Amino acid sequence: MKNFASSLPVVALALLFGGCQNVNTYENAESRATPNYVADKRVITDNTLAGAVRVVSINQATVSGNLLKIQATVENLKSSPRTVNYKFEWFDQDGMAVNSPNEVWKALPLQGRESTTISTVAISPKAVDFKLKFRE
Amino acid sequence: MSKKLTGLLAVGALLALTGCESPTETRTVDSRGPDTINTSAINTQDWSNAADQLLASLLSSEALTNAPRTPAILAVDRIINNTSLMVDTDLLIKKIRVGLTQTGKIAVTNTLGLGERAVVASEAAELEEMQSGKKQKTLVPDYTLYAKLIQQTDRNSKLTQNTYSFQMSLVQVKTGLTVWEDEKLITKQTKAKPAIGW
DSSP: OHHHHHHHHHHHHHHHHSOOOOOEEEEESSSSOOSEEOOEEEEOSOHHHHHHEEEEEEEEEEETTTEEEEEEEEEEOSSSOEEEEEEEEEEETTSOEEOOTTOOOEEEEEOTTOEEEEEEEOSSTTEEEEEEEEEO | OHHHHHHHHHHHHHHHHHOOOOOOOOOOOOTTSSSSOOOSSOOHHHHHHHHHHHHHHHHHTTTTTTOSSSSEEEEEEEEEEESSSOOOTHHHHHHHHHHHHHHTSEEEOSSSSSSOOOHHHHHHHHHHHHHHOSOOOOOOOSEEEEEEEEEEEEEOSSEEEEEEEEEEEEEETTTTEEEEEEEEEEEEEEEOOOSSOO
16 A cells, blocks of 8 residues: 555656647747748647757748748757657648648657758748647 | 346347447547558558658759749659559659649649549540630640659568658650659668567
8 A cells, every 4th residue: 555655656747747749839920931040939838848859940941933941950859769740831821721732740750869950842832921830 | 026037038138149249449530640550551641741752852943943834734654653552653643733733833734644634624625626626735745744652671580671762753845854853762660570479
């Protein structure tokens, strides 16, 4: 009985810190993006994930004349390898989602302390804003 | 008492004969992942991932910037499947077509190539030709799209590794030159099952 009682805090801690699969959202703070680095607005709902993987910077460019390209630099803050899932979403001038059949969650394997870039191109010239989502 | 017992026996027999079938548990998941089933084959997420990466590469290359007209006409060439999987290559090509069409820079022709054929549209064009007496003008494509899927399997005592290669090329018809090409890889490792299970 004593052993059971002493193990309860451990179980509670494990439940508290383990297994969260919420989404962290990163989006540009200004709707009219400026070239190169983008000032981003961050909504953190999974502190564990945010403490393990962070977005260092987000920059944008225009390709093929009028299509937006977004690139984010992502860093693994831990020493152990980690795989996270990410997804880009696009929005038009009126804030409406610009859907694409290729808008899927992608797995991103990161080595310990590795920083790498992820990118995507909007397939519609209507896309002016983006959201970058992360989850475990 | 005997009536109750008979009733209970009857209910028991009914349950035994009809069987207590447990309902199949099915849930709808987001086909865009990441809760979709991951297998050693190419799953829904993999097709979309490959299509997205190839599209991003093509659009970033500026190959379509110097197109002779907008939208440029694209014919889908052969799509070779050299994997061991029996898959419909439209799982890749349709996503590329949709993406390119949405950019407004490409219109895909249905009268040339091995791509998707619009049968009714062709019949309607023939009917129009017959009724008007004028030969319909077929637009010559500016570009053709060629793709190939390759699978490489490697094994050791613990793992089986499948690497799927998605190769794609855009050829300018006027010059015959490849103006863009790229290859995207998706590698999957599966733990080998023990020969004898306990």
